[in-house]
Amino acid sequence: MAESKTDRSRYPSHPAQVRSARHHAEQVLREWGVGDSTTDAVVYVACELTSNAVRHARTTQGREFGMTLRLLESIVRVEVRDPDPTLPAPADGEDLEADSGRGLLIVDRLTSSWGSAPDVLGKTIWADIPLEFADARADHAALCAE
Ligand SMILES: Nc1ncnc2c1ncn2[C@@H]1O[C@H](COP(=O)(O)OP(=O)(O)OP(=O)(O)O)[C@@H](O)[C@H]1O
Numbered sequence: 001m002a003e004s005k006t007d008r009s010r011y012p013s014h015p016a017q018v019r020s021a022r023h024h025a026e027q028v029l030r031e032w033g034v035g036d037s038t039t040d041a042v043v044y045v046a047c048e049l050t051s052n053a054v055r056h057a058r059t060t061q062g063r064e065f066g067m068t069l070r071l072l073e074s075i076v077r078v079e080v081r082d083p084d085p086t087l088p089a090p091a092d093g094e095d096l097e098a099d100s101g102r103g104l105l106i107v108d109r110l111t112s113s114w115g116s117a118p119d120v121l122g123k124t125i126w127a128d129i130p131l132e133f134a135d136a137r138a139d140h141a142a143l144c145a146e
């Protein structure tokens with residue numbers, strides 16, 4: 001059984017910090033020895049969820065977001081917290097080429113499961129990426145442009 005590992009980081013709620021979170025995720029996964037396809041998928045998911053935390057979380061309190069990465073037995077779990085209690089609302093449909101509203105659809109393709117849960121202040125959105133990430137899904141992992 002793989003040893004479980006956890007990394008927690010926090011960022012000011014500013015668009016430039018999405019890139020910081022993304023680079024941090026990439027560095028942590030390399031340190032943990034996670035393979036390239038899984039790392040690409042985790043980095044995409046981290047980028048999308050942190051980008052949403054900056055763009056969509058509406059609040060006057062606690063203007064920061066947090067990211068937790070967990071290496072578990074057969075998955076990497078990404079958790080992103082923000083201070084807005086509104087839970088995300090994925091678009092209906094399957095249009096992965098749409099100008100907007102496609103981020104969570106792609107997260108859905110890249111993960112074995114994902115969801116959201118209220119916190120005392122705000123919420124956490126979590127997503128599980130399999131360690132044996134199928135290469136067939138990997139082409140979606142290059143799209144997050146933040
Ligand atoms: N952290 C969040 N807090 C509040 N609402 C959210 C959050 N994340 C997503 N949402 C809501 O869910 C919708 C769908 O998110 P999704 O990431 O799929 O699309 P988008 O961010 O609008 O566009 P895209 O990701 O394609 O640039 C958002 O438009 C927003 O209304």
Ligand SMILES: [Mg+2]
Pocket residue numbers: 048051052103104
């Ligand atoms: Mg989005």
